[in-house]
Amino acid sequence: MAKIFKQRNMISLLIVVAVLFPLITNNTYYVHVMTLSFIWMIGVYGLNLLAGYTGYLSLAHAGFFAIGAYSIGILTVKAGMNFWGAFILSLLITCVIGLVVGLIAFRTKEHFFAIYTLCLGYILYLIIDKWDSLTEGVRGLIGIPAPASIGPIKFETEISHYYLVLFFLLLVVLIMYRIIHSLTGRTYIAIRNSEDLAKTIGISTMKNKLTVFVLSTFFAGLSGALYASFVRFIGPDIGAISITFDLLTYLLVGGIGTLSGPLVGTTLIVWLSQQLQGFQEYRMLIFGPVLTLLVIFYPRGIVGAVSSWYTKLISKKDHQRILRPTKVRSGASIEAEKEVKEG
Amino acid sequence: MEILIQQLFNGLTIGSVYALVALGLTLVYGILHIPNFAHGALYMMGGYITLTMMTKFGLHYWIAIFVSIILVGLIGVLMERFVFHPLREAPPIHDKIAAIGILLFLEAFAQFYWGAEYQSMPTPYGQVVQIMGLTFTMQRILIVVAALVVMLLLYLFLKKTFMGATIIAMSQNREGANLVGVNTNKVAMLTFMISGGLAAIASSLSSPINLVFPGMGQLVILKAFVIIILGGMGSIPGAIVGGYILGFSESLGATYISNDYKDIIAFILLVIILTVKPTGLFSKGGQH
Amino acid sequence: MIFLETKNLTKKFGGLVAVNNVDFAIEKGKINAIIGPNGAGKSTFFNLISGFHRPSSGSVIFNGREITTLPSDKIAKLGIARTFQTTNLFEQSTVLDNVIVGHRLRTKSNLLDAILRTPRLKAEEAQCREKAMEVLEFVDLKNVATKLVGGLTQEEKKRTAFALALATNPEIVFLDEPAAGVNPDETEGLAELMKKMASTGITVCLIEHKMQMIMSIADKIMVLNYGEKIAEGRPEEIRNNEMVIKAYLGGSAIA
Structure with missing residues (x-):
C-alpha cells in the first residue's frame, strides 16, 4: 500500500499524466489553461524556495516576473534580437537585478525584508508603467514572437508550446527536488529554522540567502519570459503586487515549504478560477479568507495536511504492528519520517 | 514663492493624512510586532463607510466619520481576535501572510459591494478661502487642523490615562507588562481599535480631495510603512514627524x-x- | 595552557554597560564555568565571543589569533561552537536531520553540486551523515535518531543541541545554561556528558545556575555581576569568596 505512494512513483505518474494530457483532452482551451498553470508554477517555485525553504517572504516577485517578461519582450520586439538569444539574456538580466536587489535587501531581516520587497515590487511596477519610451507604458508591448524553432522542433501550435513549458517546469522541479534533498537544501532549511543557530554552526547566511534569492528571481524571470512568449502581449499589470499575491495564494493553498505544493495549489486554483468565469474579479473574496485561515489552521497547505494525516496513519499502523508481535518492521515508518521532512 | 508656499501647504495636508495612517500602523507594531499589511484596507473601509453613511443614510459628515471610526475600529478588533491573536506564537512569516489575506478580502469585498468605480465624497467644507493672497480650500485646512487635534487627543490619552499608559508600557516590554498585571489581550484589542479609528479618520478627511475606490489604501499603506521605518518602527513621534517629512518631500x-x-x-x-x-x-539597539 | 582569552572585553548597549572590562582565560581541555545573578551579562559575554555582538572595546584571542571582529560563521569554522538557552532546534524534523547540517561547515559542495548531484556532493553527504551518527552515539541519542525533535524530552533536546555543536568538529564549546529546565537526575547525566567531552580534548565553557553541578564539574569558575568580573578561580575558592556570597544575597544559592 505504502509503496504506491512512494514519492518517486508519484512523480513518474504525474509526468506521464502531464505528457499525455494534450492527447487525452483534444480541447485546445484546456491545453492553453494548463500551459498557463505550468508557467505560474515555475514562478511559485521561485517564491517557495525563498519563503518556504529559507524563510524570507519576498513581496517583489511579480516585479521579477515582469522583468523577465519585459526583457524578452523589449529585446525581441524593439531590439529585434533572435528569440533564444533574447530568452537567455532576459534570464541573465533578471538574475543580475536580483543580485543587486538581494545585496541590499538582505541587510534587512524579517518584517523589514517583507516591507522592503513590497516597496521594491512597487518601484519595479511604477518604472514599467511610467517608462513609456522603453516599455510602452500602459499601452503594453504587442507582438512578442513565439519561441523560435530549435532545429526541426517548432513551437507554433498550442500543443508544442505546452510541451516546451512542461519541459521547463520539469527542469525546475528537478532542480528543486535536488536542492531540497541535498546538503545545500539542508543549509537553507537551517537558515529558515533559526538564523542564529545556522550562524553558530558555521553557515554563511548572507552568501546562502543571496544564492537562494538569485535562483528564486531566476525562476520568476523564467516564468515571466515564458509567459511573454506564450501570451504574446504584456502590460504593466503583470508587475502589479496583485500578481505576487496570486503566486502567494497558489503557494499557500498547495503548501508552503513542500515540494509538490506549488503544483497542487496552482493547478487547483487556476482551474477553479477558469471554471467560475466572472468569478475572477471577486476571487479574493474567497481566496483572501482562505489564505488567512490556512496559515492559522493548515500552515503547510493541502500537501502538508495530507502528508501529516498520512504520517499519523502510518504510525498508527506501526503501533498496531508493534503491539502484535510480527517479524520485521517495514520501511513504512522510515518513509513516513521522510515524508515529514520532504512534505 | 507663491507656488512654494502653496506646495508647502499641500505637503502639510498630505503629511497630516500620512501621519494619521502611520500612527495606527506604528501603534500596532509597537504592541504586537506585526507589520499590519491590512492597515491600508482599514483606511479604504473607512472611506467607504463614511461615504455610505453620508449618501445612503444622509448623515452629516462628522456623524458619518464617527460611525466610520467605530466600525473600522471594530474590524480592527476582530482582526486582532480572530487572526493575530491565534497566530501570536507562529513563525513571523505567518502573520504577514494572514494580514495579506485580510487585505485581499477587504479589497475584493469593497469592489463587490460598492463597485470598482471611483466615487467622490461630498463635503460641507468645499469653500475656498483667501489668506494673504493665497487660496486654500476649507477641506485642506480642515485636514491639517483635525489631524493636529486627533494627535493631541491621542497624546493626552497615552500620557494621561491609565489605559494609555498600559499601551506605552506594553510597547516597551511585553513580558514585563504581562508580569505587572496588564491585561495584554485587552491592550492589544484597544490598540487595534485605535489603529482602525485613526485609519478611518485619515481616509474620511482625505477622501473629499482624493477619491474613494477599492485600491485607495494600497499606496497609502506602502508609504505609511516607509514613514514608520523612517521614524523608527513602533515610535509614535517618529510616525508623526516621518509623515510630515514625506508629505513635504512629495509635494515639493x-x-x-x-x-x-x-x-x-x-x-x-x-x-x-x-x-x-x-x-x-x-531604531534603538538592533533588530537582533 | 591558555586557549581562548578575552582582554578588557566591554559591551555597551546605549547607556547600559552589559559587559565591563572582562579579562578571562580559558584553559585547554578543562571545564570552565561562568556564573552570576540574572542580568549579569553572561549571555552577552557568550555572544561577544561567538561573534553575535561586536564588542565596544577589548579583544578576544583564540589560539593566539585575534577573532574579535570575525563574523559568527567564521568563528565557528575556527572550531568554536556554542548552544543556546532555548535550543533553537527544528522541532518538526528528526534528530538526525537536525544534526546532519552541523557538519556542513566542513564541506565544500555548493548549489551547483546539488543541482548536478556531483560525486563530491554525494561523498560529503555521506560524510555529514556519518559524522551525525558519530556524535549522536557520543551523546547517547542513537536510539532516537529518527524521532522528531518535537517529541523529545527537554534533556534529549539539550543532548541534540550538544550533538549539533559537536558535529562542527569544535575545539571548544560554549554551552548556554545546558541544564536549564532539566530535572536533577538528568542534570547529572548532562554533567557526565560534559566531562566526557572534556576528556576527549574538547574544551568546555558553560553558563549555569545549578551551583551544585557547577561546583562538582568545573575546573575553573568566573563570576560576573553587573557585567563585571568579581571573582575567578577554582570552585572551592569561589565558594568562599565574600564578594560572590554578597552578590548572591547571603550566599544561600551557593551552598
Missing part, C-alpha cells in the same frame, strides 16, 4: 522634479534608508 518633488514619479520618492527614500541603516533610521 511633484512640483520641482516630476509629477509622474512623485509616488516613487517615498520608496527611493526607503531604499536609501535601508541601504544605509538596515534597521531603520531612528
Whole structure:
C-alpha cells in the first residue's frame, strides 16, 4: 500500500499524466489553461524556495516576473534580437537585478525584508508603467514572437508550446527536488529554522540567502519570459503586487515549504478560477479568507495536511504492528519520517 | 514663492493624512510586532463607510466619520481576535501572510459591494478661502487642523490615562507588562481599535480631495510603512514627524522634479534608508 | 595552557554597560564555568565571543589569533561552537536531520553540486551523515535518531543541541545554561556528558545556575555581576569568596 505512494512513483505518474494530457483532452482551451498553470508554477517555485525553504517572504516577485517578461519582450520586439538569444539574456538580466536587489535587501531581516520587497515590487511596477519610451507604458508591448524553432522542433501550435513549458517546469522541479534533498537544501532549511543557530554552526547566511534569492528571481524571470512568449502581449499589470499575491495564494493553498505544493495549489486554483468565469474579479473574496485561515489552521497547505494525516496513519499502523508481535518492521515508518521532512 | 508656499501647504495636508495612517500602523507594531499589511484596507473601509453613511443614510459628515471610526475600529478588533491573536506564537512569516489575506478580502469585498468605480465624497467644507493672497480650500485646512487635534487627543490619552499608559508600557516590554498585571489581550484589542479609528479618520478627511475606490489604501499603506521605518518602527513621534517629512518631500518633488514619479520618492527614500541603516533610521539597539 | 582569552572585553548597549572590562582565560581541555545573578551579562559575554555582538572595546584571542571582529560563521569554522538557552532546534524534523547540517561547515559542495548531484556532493553527504551518527552515539541519542525533535524530552533536546555543536568538529564549546529546565537526575547525566567531552580534548565553557553541578564539574569558575568580573578561580575558592556570597544575597544559592 505504502509503496504506491512512494514519492518517486508519484512523480513518474504525474509526468506521464502531464505528457499525455494534450492527447487525452483534444480541447485546445484546456491545453492553453494548463500551459498557463505550468508557467505560474515555475514562478511559485521561485517564491517557495525563498519563503518556504529559507524563510524570507519576498513581496517583489511579480516585479521579477515582469522583468523577465519585459526583457524578452523589449529585446525581441524593439531590439529585434533572435528569440533564444533574447530568452537567455532576459534570464541573465533578471538574475543580475536580483543580485543587486538581494545585496541590499538582505541587510534587512524579517518584517523589514517583507516591507522592503513590497516597496521594491512597487518601484519595479511604477518604472514599467511610467517608462513609456522603453516599455510602452500602459499601452503594453504587442507582438512578442513565439519561441523560435530549435532545429526541426517548432513551437507554433498550442500543443508544442505546452510541451516546451512542461519541459521547463520539469527542469525546475528537478532542480528543486535536488536542492531540497541535498546538503545545500539542508543549509537553507537551517537558515529558515533559526538564523542564529545556522550562524553558530558555521553557515554563511548572507552568501546562502543571496544564492537562494538569485535562483528564486531566476525562476520568476523564467516564468515571466515564458509567459511573454506564450501570451504574446504584456502590460504593466503583470508587475502589479496583485500578481505576487496570486503566486502567494497558489503557494499557500498547495503548501508552503513542500515540494509538490506549488503544483497542487496552482493547478487547483487556476482551474477553479477558469471554471467560475466572472468569478475572477471577486476571487479574493474567497481566496483572501482562505489564505488567512490556512496559515492559522493548515500552515503547510493541502500537501502538508495530507502528508501529516498520512504520517499519523502510518504510525498508527506501526503501533498496531508493534503491539502484535510480527517479524520485521517495514520501511513504512522510515518513509513516513521522510515524508515529514520532504512534505 | 507663491507656488512654494502653496506646495508647502499641500505637503502639510498630505503629511497630516500620512501621519494619521502611520500612527495606527506604528501603534500596532509597537504592541504586537506585526507589520499590519491590512492597515491600508482599514483606511479604504473607512472611506467607504463614511461615504455610505453620508449618501445612503444622509448623515452629516462628522456623524458619518464617527460611525466610520467605530466600525473600522471594530474590524480592527476582530482582526486582532480572530487572526493575530491565534497566530501570536507562529513563525513571523505567518502573520504577514494572514494580514495579506485580510487585505485581499477587504479589497475584493469593497469592489463587490460598492463597485470598482471611483466615487467622490461630498463635503460641507468645499469653500475656498483667501489668506494673504493665497487660496486654500476649507477641506485642506480642515485636514491639517483635525489631524493636529486627533494627535493631541491621542497624546493626552497615552500620557494621561491609565489605559494609555498600559499601551506605552506594553510597547516597551511585553513580558514585563504581562508580569505587572496588564491585561495584554485587552491592550492589544484597544490598540487595534485605535489603529482602525485613526485609519478611518485619515481616509474620511482625505477622501473629499482624493477619491474613494477599492485600491485607495494600497499606496497609502506602502508609504505609511516607509514613514514608520523612517521614524523608527513602533515610535509614535517618529510616525508623526516621518509623515510630515514625506508629505513635504512629495509635494515639493511633484512640483520641482516630476509629477509622474512623485509616488516613487517615498520608496527611493526607503531604499536609501535601508541601504544605509538596515534597521531603520531612528531604531534603538538592533533588530537582533 | 591558555586557549581562548578575552582582554578588557566591554559591551555597551546605549547607556547600559552589559559587559565591563572582562579579562578571562580559558584553559585547554578543562571545564570552565561562568556564573552570576540574572542580568549579569553572561549571555552577552557568550555572544561577544561567538561573534553575535561586536564588542565596544577589548579583544578576544583564540589560539593566539585575534577573532574579535570575525563574523559568527567564521568563528565557528575556527572550531568554536556554542548552544543556546532555548535550543533553537527544528522541532518538526528528526534528530538526525537536525544534526546532519552541523557538519556542513566542513564541506565544500555548493548549489551547483546539488543541482548536478556531483560525486563530491554525494561523498560529503555521506560524510555529514556519518559524522551525525558519530556524535549522536557520543551523546547517547542513537536510539532516537529518527524521532522528531518535537517529541523529545527537554534533556534529549539539550543532548541534540550538544550533538549539533559537536558535529562542527569544535575545539571548544560554549554551552548556554545546558541544564536549564532539566530535572536533577538528568542534570547529572548532562554533567557526565560534559566531562566526557572534556576528556576527549574538547574544551568546555558553560553558563549555569545549578551551583551544585557547577561546583562538582568545573575546573575553573568566573563570576560576573553587573557585567563585571568579581571573582575567578577554582570552585572551592569561589565558594568562599565574600564578594560572590554578597552578590548572591547571603550566599544561600551557593551552598
